Amino acid sequence: MATIEFNQVGKSYGSVEAISDFNLSIEDGEFCVFVGPSGCGKSTALKMLAGLEETTKGNILIGGKDVTDLGPGKRDIAMVFQNYALYPHYSVRKNMGFGLKMRGYPASEINARVEEAAKILELTPYLDRRPKALSGGQRQRVALGRAIVREPAAFLMDEPLSNLDAKLRVHTRSEIVKLQRRLGVTSVYVTHDQVEALTMADKIVVMKLGVIQQVGSADELFENPRNLFVAGFIGSPGMNFFRGTIQNAEGRVFTTFGGAEVPLSDTLASRAGGDAIFGIRPEHIVMGKGKVETGLSLVESLGTEKILHFQIPAGQTIDNSEIENDEEDDDRDAQSMRARIIDDHKYQNGETVKMDFPRSKIHVFDIETHEAIK
């Protein structure tokens, strides 16, 4: 168990900067998740921590010891790979004990530790099988077992759930969290799935284009996103955005949405007359009251909850490139907004509804810098 620190770490491939000014401190026993769209540098950061990629700048400390120039085998870390990377010519037992054997542990201790880890991961009946005789979930557990028998200072996991089906992924997700809590080992987990990040992490690091956008707990990121990218990336469905002007009339600070007043925090009074991007999460929109009146373009029923789609008034839309989200991952329709509600009303496509954007739930972002305005 150990703390992990990245100090001014950078990585470049020729003139291409993959990671820049990466500063991060992970506490002992903390579960830290790197999340971001494809190509944001999260796996590169993990590989630098593992020693599988060299850093071009800065240094990395594990347990207070500078490991920047140490090889992966000398960093006292264990890693779980996206494709499990089990040794196909070894049995489960040998796969799990390989790291200990390389470190010169006696056979009796290797066996005892492997048996113990197998018991925790319910792999005892499979110890003498080869990986090809196991299911995807079992292989994943063997990969985890190979990591835990070593009792390392830190676990590193590179999208370990991405090859599992949806149901098994949810189950294994909670198993990993329980295991990490039980062992108390500092863990760094990489994923592009924000649901995994939000449900598993003590600390989430949101990345884009090799730069940390925000570090915080799930609640902090959800409630106080630092910029437009984080606001759009965290949450499912993502935050709704519309463009507008901050107005101050007769002591009321507001913007408009299709002509209807949307009240804003009084702290924005000094910015009156300026344009901004406004954001509200789908679950924060209140239906059935308020000044905003709009027709529903699509009603999606998910049983208990419903996703209601409605158009953003002309001239108030922003396009996806402004949010700078990963196009592959983003299902956002720039022309419409979504409300996520749970009520008994039977909504119909085309129905005109009233809705309210509560003042305390509106996020405001600078139109140029995209930074949050408090």
Place this chain on the structure above:
Amino acid sequence: MAKRKNLKPWGVGATVIAICGVVLFPIYWMILTSLSKSTELRSYPPRFLPHDPQWGTFSELLAAHPFDVWFMNSLKIAIAVLVLSLTISVLAAYALSRFRLKGGQSMGLFILTAKMLPGTLIIIPFFVIFRQMGLIGSLWSVVIAQATMIIPFATWMLKGYFDTIPVELEQAAIVDGCSPIGTIFRIVLPVSAPGLAATSLYCFVLSWSDFLFARTFVVTSESLWTLNLGISSLKGEWITDWNIVMAASLMASLPIIAVFLFLERYMVGGLAAGSEK
């Protein structure tokens, strides 16, 4: 439709039998000739089944000619070529597969040029070099010449196989504390067993079937003759005992069959199955 379905396996079976017949007939003819009397060899119509098997032909061959010497020379050369070629090819193929070398792709293609040159062309510079090195009349000259021709293609065969092995397997081993060289021996090579077996067979067969290099570099030293050189000497100026030649050829083929049977168990594709998702 049902009729067409029934015809399909028959058609496939007939095609397989026809191909096997074409491929195996020369071998059958070799066996038949080796067991026939020399007086029967030119009889017409030819016999397609052994009439009175002449097993004595084999003992006659072994008694009259230094077959064991030829055999041992061929075996020594094949083993040396196999070890030399595999050692160099494994390291070269691993480097080409795993490291981003400057001009690596061009280098990979360049090494194939040695294979593209016909043996009859490359043998002249070989002869000059070996004469200067004092290797003419030594088995090493044959070993080096054969390895030079085999290594480029063996490297490409192995590179193709190494490319299919996920790099994460090696990364996992390195994180587990294995050294880079240890990773090659403990992980990469065992996982590459099918590729290594196929490459070994290729090296062995090519070395075993060489005639040109042996004929050029060791023909003057009879004690260094290889099997192919020895068998070619069985052809007389006026009369050739084809049953003796075929008996020698049959015995010379046995090691290749033995090597194939030994390596066949490793040549099962997909050993890496199960390492990934």
